[in-house]
Amino acid sequence: xxxxxxxxxxxxxxxxxxxxxxxxxxxxxxxxxxxxxxxxxxxxxxxxxxxxxxxxxxxxxxxxxxxxxxxxxxxxxxxxxxxxxxxxxxxxxxxxxxxxxxxxxxxxxxxxxxxxxxxxxxxxxxxxxxxxxxxxxxxxxxxxxxxxxxxxxxxxxxxxxxxxxxxxxxxxxxxxxxxxxxxxxxxxxxxxxxxxxxxxxxxxxxxxxxxxxxxxxxxxxx
Amino acid sequence: xxxxxxxxxxxxxxxxxxxxxxxxxxxxxxxxxxxxxxxxxxxxxxxxxxxxxxxxxxxxxxxxxxxxxxxxxxxxxxxxxxxxxxxxxxxxxxxxxxxxxxxxxxxxxxxxxxxxxxxxxxxxxxxxxxxxxxxxxxxxxxxxxxxxxxxxxxxxxxxxxxxxxxxxxxxxxxxxxxxxxxxxxxxxxxxxxxxxxxxxxxxxxxxxxxxxxxxxxxxxxxxxxxxxxxxxxxxxxxxxxxxxxxxxxxxxxxxxxxxxxxxxxxxxxxxxxxxxxxxxxxxxxxxxxxxxxxxxxxxxxxxxxxxxxxxxxxxxxxxxxxxxxxxxxxxxxxxxxxxxxxxxxxxxxxxxxxxxxxxxxxxxxxxxxxxxxxxxxxxxxxxxxxxxxxxxxxxxxxxxxxxxxxxxxxxxxxxxxxxxxxxxxxxxxx
Numbered sequence: 001x002x003x004x005x006x007x008x009x010x011x012x013x014x015x016x017x018x019x020x021x022x023x024x025x026x027x028x029x030x031x032x033x034x035x036x037x038x039x040x041x042x043x044x045x046x047x048x049x050x051x052x053x054x055x056x057x058x059x060x061x062x063x064x065x066x067x068x069x070x071x072x073x074x075x076x077x078x079x080x081x082x083x084x085x086x087x088x089x090x091x092x093x094x095x096x097x098x099x100x101x102x103x104x105x106x107x108x109x110x111x112x113x114x115x116x117x118x119x120x121x122x123x124x125x126x127x128x129x130x131x132x133x134x135x136x137x138x139x140x141x142x143x144x145x146x147x148x149x150x151x152x153x154x155x156x157x158x159x160x161x162x163x164x165x166x167x168x169x170x171x172x173x174x175x176x177x178x179x180x181x182x183x184x185x186x187x188x189x190x191x192x193x194x195x196x197x198x199x200x201x202x203x204x205x206x207x208x209x210x211x212x213x214x215x216x217x218x219x220x221x222x
Numbered sequence: 223x224x225x226x227x228x229x230x231x232x233x234x235x236x237x238x239x240x241x242x243x244x245x246x247x248x249x250x251x252x253x254x255x256x257x258x259x260x261x262x263x264x265x266x267x268x269x270x271x272x273x274x275x276x277x278x279x280x281x282x283x284x285x286x287x288x289x290x291x292x293x294x295x296x297x298x299x300x301x302x303x304x305x306x307x308x309x310x311x312x313x314x315x316x317x318x319x320x321x322x323x324x325x326x327x328x329x330x331x332x333x334x335x336x337x338x339x340x341x342x343x344x345x346x347x348x349x350x351x352x353x354x355x356x357x358x359x360x361x362x363x364x365x366x367x368x369x370x371x372x373x374x375x376x377x378x379x380x381x382x383x384x385x386x387x388x389x390x391x392x393x394x395x396x397x398x399x400x401x402x403x404x405x406x407x408x409x410x411x412x413x414x415x416x417x418x419x420x421x422x423x424x425x426x427x428x429x430x431x432x433x434x435x436x437x438x439x440x441x442x443x444x445x446x447x448x449x450x451x452x453x454x455x456x457x458x459x460x461x462x463x464x465x466x467x468x469x470x471x472x473x474x475x476x477x478x479x480x481x482x483x484x485x486x487x488x489x490x491x492x493x494x495x496x497x498x499x500x501x502x503x504x505x506x507x508x509x510x511x512x513x514x515x516x517x518x519x520x521x522x523x524x525x526x527x528x529x530x531x532x533x534x535x536x537x538x539x540x541x542x543x544x545x546x547x548x549x550x551x552x553x554x555x556x557x558x559x560x561x562x563x564x565x566x567x568x569x570x571x572x573x574x575x576x577x578x579x580x581x582x583x584x585x586x587x588x589x590x591x592x593x594x595x596x597x598x599x600x601x602x603x604x605x606x607x608x609x610x611x612x613x614x615x616x617x618x619x620x621x622x623x624x625x626x627x628x629x630x631x632x633x634x635x636x637x638x639x640x641x642x643x644x645x646x647x648x649x650x651x652x
Contacts, residue, residue: 068340069512085336087513089414193507193514195414196383196487199446 009201010053010071012062014080018186019056021096022075028219029212031205052205060084063189072194072202078184079163083124089195092188092206095213101127101181104170105152105159111178112137121151122161131161131181149173233335233343245346248375248545249328252348255371259363261326261350266307268330272297274310279527281495286334288343300332304347305536306524312353313528321354321532328541342542349518349538356522356533358469361502362476364535368516369477369485371539372506377548380508380515382485383445385492386470387499387519389454392462393438398428407438411493416442437463445489448474454490466501473502498524502535510550515543560646562610565591565599570614573636577614584643600629610646622646 013019013036023033035045036054045054055071059080066074067086074088077097081090101124103111111118118139122128125141132139142157144150149169151157159178170176188209190202230236237245253263272289275282281303288300301307304327316323328348335341350367352360365382372380390411394404403426410419420439424430432439437457444450451467451474458464470488477483492503501520508515518537525532562581566574574590581588589608591599596613603611604625611623618636622645623629634642 064339067512086339090418091414091416093417190414191512193512196381196445196489196507197509 007198007201008051008053009073009198009205010055011205012055012057012065012071012074012076014059014062014074014076014186015056018059018075018077018097021186022094025094025096025209025212025216027212028216029208031208031212050205051201063088066189066191069191069193072191072198073205074189076187076189078182078187079124079127081187081189082127082130082182082184085126087192089190089192090187091190092209094186094188094209097186098184099163099165100183101131101161102164102177103131103159103161103179103181104149104164104175104177106174107176109152109159109178111159116158118159119157120159120161121148121157123148124161127181128161149175231343232337233341235342235344244549245541245545248541248548249346249348251375252371252539252541253326253328255374256326256350256367259324259367259370261324261367264308264311264325264327265329266301266304266311266327268301269298270301270307270310272299275299275302275306277527279306279498279521279524281498282333288332288334301329302333303331304329304349304538305351305521308351308353308536309525309534310528312532312534313525313530322360323353324350325353326350346541347538348541349536351534351536353525353534354532356501356520356535358472358476360535361469361473361520362480364518364537365473365477365486365502365504366480366482368504368506368518368537368539369482372516372544375544375548377508377544377551380485380506380547381487382504382506382516383487383489383492384470384473385489385503386466387493387496387501387503388469389463389466389490390441390493391496392460392466393441393458395462396460397435397438399426408493408496411438411441411491414442414491416440441491441493443491445491446487448483448486448488450488450490469502504537506539508547510547511543513540513543515540515547560585560610561587561589561608562612562646563589563591563599563603563608564612564614565593565596566614570617573617574614577612577620577636580639586646604629 013022023036026033031052032047032049039045043056046052047054055065057065059076062074062076063080063084063086065071066088075094079101118137119142120128120132120139121142121144123144125143128139128141142151148160148162151160152175153173161181163184164170164177167177188206195202272287275287276284287302290298292298308325312323326349328346330344330346332344335343350364352364365384369382394407397404399407406422407419410422416439419442423435423439427435437454437460440457444454451470455464455467474483474486477486492505498521499519500522503519504517505514506516516537516539518535520533520535522533525534564574564578578588578590593599593602600611600623609625613621613623615621620634620636620642621631622634622642623631632645634645
């Protein structure tokens, strides 16, 4: 946040799946992403027409950058937003990257029976804690970094809470969805002071993205 | 066992040299500004009972407070905020005072942030409170005090955004929706997530009408110039909401009379801590820091929880953020005094101390050399980047060394210091 880039808008995009969909949307919205498509090993890209810098980062880092104001906007999945407790404006649902959080386990698992304190394995401990608290259920949460599906199979946990896209991984491992938690999609978040200091530029990008979204919708419909 | 003796806790820092002086300088500028408006200093304990911060009025979650026990087993906290202790003092100790009372403070507050987020757990707050009056004059006075305090530090390109807690509260009150949905509505407004807000209202409000709910639906977009208030006025007929808007306009007009309207913007979507704030809310932001440098508002319900019903309004400046903003602009007004190291031998110690006092009276910084030889003194000064050393080698003779690539010296008669002072005024090119 130096003086010289006061008029530049910096956008952090989550690497990977979110990035691919975001680039499509940016192009449909008339924002130049050429540099992003031919990126090599670079991490910062520039669109000189709209004066936008793009940064590629991991989801949680996108939120950290937005929270600290080192970027103005971020594009990140709702899954990351729900897990990280940070401050920003969440202004737009980009409707891409749709999937859901679900609780899954072996077919005969009953989450709400018995006195035993359930063990839940997850990559998203905060989401799991909040969900089971909202159900009035006290559970023990075990953080898993990799394939969460292993936990109930190996007998480490009674169930898992994870992102479900197609359900194929669950099926292949003999697990079933026990309960859906919430839907997930990609969101646009904005730093709190950037929203005020660069209001016009930011709302302009929001409008461009909204138009891009309707353009893509009508393309699919047509 | 791992030993932490060479480390400091997360979210804390050691401040040294220029950074430390700069911080104290900013704190003094702020305090000077408050004092000149009649605010009097207050210091409350760093340690307080947990009960002080644990009530309906609290805005800080218990897991964010540093807790410890005293020798009776009572729970103590490192103060997470200064306003609440001032409310306690007001309710319990100010029976004889003439209200309104104006307090100002500079204190460190402690809040546990999540690890590894890069946030400070010990933060210096510099703030003021006006207690005992709820009026447009008091609201404007406080905001003007804030603007002038920031300007006194050399910050010009900042904005204070004003909102009104009662505006959103009264719109929410008339809403025909189940209580548990209200928090979600508030959250969408706070996040400025106008699209989700709109969908949620359509889904949850029993007698949804686009027209009737137009004010609520528009709130996330109601920020910017003062005209926003007029725009909001056209969107509602709710009497309390209108009063809240009138309140903003009245405060704005007074600030305008003070010639400070250019610092003001509006955000009617400031809806955080609604149980705490009861009227005007405001925050200041600027380039160079992603967070607010000042935040405050009217909190008429707080002191009541300590047993005395008194309205109040206050703000706190985050000194560390303000300093970051000033540094990103390269401002440092810290006056660089002429700094010199004075070397003396025991024989002429009395003259040396006399001379050091004269120098200090003439606003030089004079550091007495603690070395036994002139040579060591010169080497030390060069390492420390001090450009002047004076040496008392004879009764009435001052030798002035100046550094420019190497040490050069001139001798002066101690009886006639004019020439000596004149020489120190000359700046050598480095």
